Amino acid sequence: MGRTPTRVGVVGYGYWGSKHVRVLNSLPDVEVTVIDNDEQRLREAMASFPSCRVATDLADELEAQDAVVVATPPGAHAPVALQALTAGLHTLVEKPLANSIEEAEALVGAAKESNVRLMVGHTFEYNAAVWKLKEIISSGELGRVLYIDTARLSLGRYQNDCNVIWDLAPHDISIVSYLLDEVPQTASVWAQHNFGTEHADVAYLKLEFERSGAPAFVHLSWLHPEKTRRVTVVGEKKMAVYNDMSDNERIRIYDVGVDPKEVDDAASHGFPVSYRTGDIVSPFVPFQEPLLVQDSHFIECVRTGKEPQTTGERGLDIVKVLAATDVAAATGGPALVSGKPDLATSGNGHRMVRS
Structure with missing residues (x-):
């Protein structure tokens, strides 16, 4: 039966x-x-x-x-x-x-x-590449995370009832807060309206995370010549890039970085850091459609x-961040995220589902 x-x-x-x-x-x-x-x-x-x-x-x-x-x-x-x-x-x-x-x-x-x-x-919290990126961060392979940079850009899909932040940023806010196990404390915004409705069609966000101390920079656009879906995590030891547009190398780990050093003031070409380069590794990520x-x-x-995994409370968390971007855009300064929870202790929406 x-x-x-x-x-x-x-x-x-x-x-x-x-x-x-x-x-x-x-x-x-x-x-x-x-x-x-x-x-x-x-x-x-x-x-x-x-x-x-x-x-x-x-x-x-x-x-x-x-x-x-x-x-x-x-x-x-x-x-x-x-x-x-x-x-x-x-x-x-x-x-x-x-x-x-x-x-x-x-x-x-x-x-x-x-x-x-x-x-x-x-949807990206059900993406195997995002799970893998979180696993890499949690393993300590990258070292302390210094910052995260994301880009979600394309030409078109203008909306009538929301700006580019409310349309596209929920994905990136959920990704970076998932990776860092916390919701941002403050949000800052630069946004501009170019075409279409009165809503901003290009924006940059800066999200500050209290516990990790690693800010996230989010670039969003409806007015860009190439479709881009990228998350870059810069660590003290290594760096990782998740490129959702790649067919076979969605994640790359770069053994590159900089090391501070004493500068010889007497040298005409002294630099405050030394650069190191190493291998680029692309771990295998079995793909299943996130939706x-x-x-x-x-x-x-x-x-x-x-x-x-992504409860209504998790959705509310992200809406609070989006609401803070409205305040930041209106005031020109950083805006506090209302009622910011600690995801690492609450466990809200962060159980990995691999069904």
Whole structure:
């Protein structure tokens, strides 16, 4: 006798919604319903996935589903997720969890009240290359981390209801806080609006981490000639680069660096450091699509009741950092992150899932 199918409604059949439908539809014993009020999108869904049901309104599907994936534009994340949670449905929300701290807190509270699982789609925390990078840092191979630099750049995908920070930075904030086991204490911002809506389309963030003392610098852009997805970790001993655009060498470890030395003031070309170079190693990282790992984990949590790796509280943490970037952009100075937790001691959202 087979397992009773898990019924999942995917709300929003846009860029990310269609990916969720593809992944969920490939999982055994999962029945997918595409929910969107755009008839053209529903026709596209039926053509691509004829085994899926379609519907135009989540309200009509609340009793017919076990769980919901919210893949609407960010402005609708909170109201749609709240509707699902209050109806007692396990809910996965695409990043960011909500557009404000208050909305994110309401979702966390609703999940607790209904005793259902709330999960946020921080996809890179389900990426084997990010797991490997964290393993390298934790092993001490790089030495003390001096700083982390990330770049998430491409041409296009302008949004109407958020700036480039709220659109792209949730990934990088979740990655660096995952790698360092703490949420940043302060955020500083430089941002600029060039085209499209009134929202900034290029930005640089500086995130300060209290315990590690290693800042993170995050470059974001909708206005860049090349698609770039890169994380560089600079340590005292070695450096590591995670390049998500690479097909076969997603992580490279560089045995390079500098060593301080006494400068001979009498020498005309004295330098304050000496440089060292060594091997470049690319460890093998078995690849599995992170969205498949993430959504499979969500289904497992729905079926077993276990806590997700990226809980609603984890999503709230990242929303607090994003809210701090709004303050920093408005004031021109560093902004404190509200209610900053210590992830190393709380254990929130940092169990490695390899299902």
